[in-house]
Amino acid sequence: MGVTDYDADETIHQRKREGGMPMIDKALAATGIMLAALATFFPWYAFFNQDKFTMPPLWQGSTRDLPEKPARNVLSVSPLAMSDMDGETVAAIDQLTTATVPSLGGGPAAEGTAPKEGLEQPFPGKSGFKLMHVANGRALIEDTAGMYIVRIGSILPDNSRLATLEERDGRWVMITSNGDIYRAD
Known part of the structure; x- marks a missing residue:
């Protein structure tokens, strides 16, 4: 009898089965199974051995208390109010006045109306554009x-x-x- 197409296909399938799975596929499958097992096992290991996975305490139980002294008054003093300023400190202070203070008396600011000349007041210094x-x-x-x-x-x-x-x-x-x-x- 002659060889048919059906017989040729059957011999090809038999050759593939004889060779089995390549070694690299076996190694990859084993690695995947091992990683899956570790991913399942590790959280339980960490849960039952919490002392190995916790952060160490910073002071090992010792605390630090503040001293029993009365509170100090804190004052903010302007550099211009200091009496013992040397020449270097005076040179570092900007002497240019850049703001105005409204009058406290019975002037126009006290009546609730702003003076007209204050609206057109230019910025200090030259613009330089x-x-x-x-x-x-x-x-x-x-x-x-x-x-x-x-x-x-x-x-x-x-x-x-x-x-x-x-x-x-x-x-x-x-x-x-x-x-x-x-x-x-």
Whole structure:
């Protein structure tokens, strides 16, 4: 008789069964079973041997008590109130006054109305920003903190607003709400 397709398939299956499982598959299966057994066993081991897995106490039962002294008064003293200041300490103190104190008497602050001139008070010192470039209705300004793009109505670093951008004599000019004029370099 001749060999049929059925006989050829049967001989192939018999060869595979004879070789069995490769050694690497056996090793991987054994490793997986062993890890599963350890994962099951370890929590029980830690539960029954808690003394081996706890954190040691910090002071081994000894405590530290605070001394039985009366409380001390703590005062915060301004450096300007110190009487024995040397030249180095005086130089380290900023002498620039940057705030105002409302009047305690019967002035406008006591009546609940704020004075009008206090609203337009500028920040101390010069703002130090300059106009770098103007394009498409926006201006690029620079100060010590960085560069900013502003447009008409934006608040500037000196707490004024950008009123207008104009071109005068071929150079761009920025006019603020305070009336200050900044020219592009």
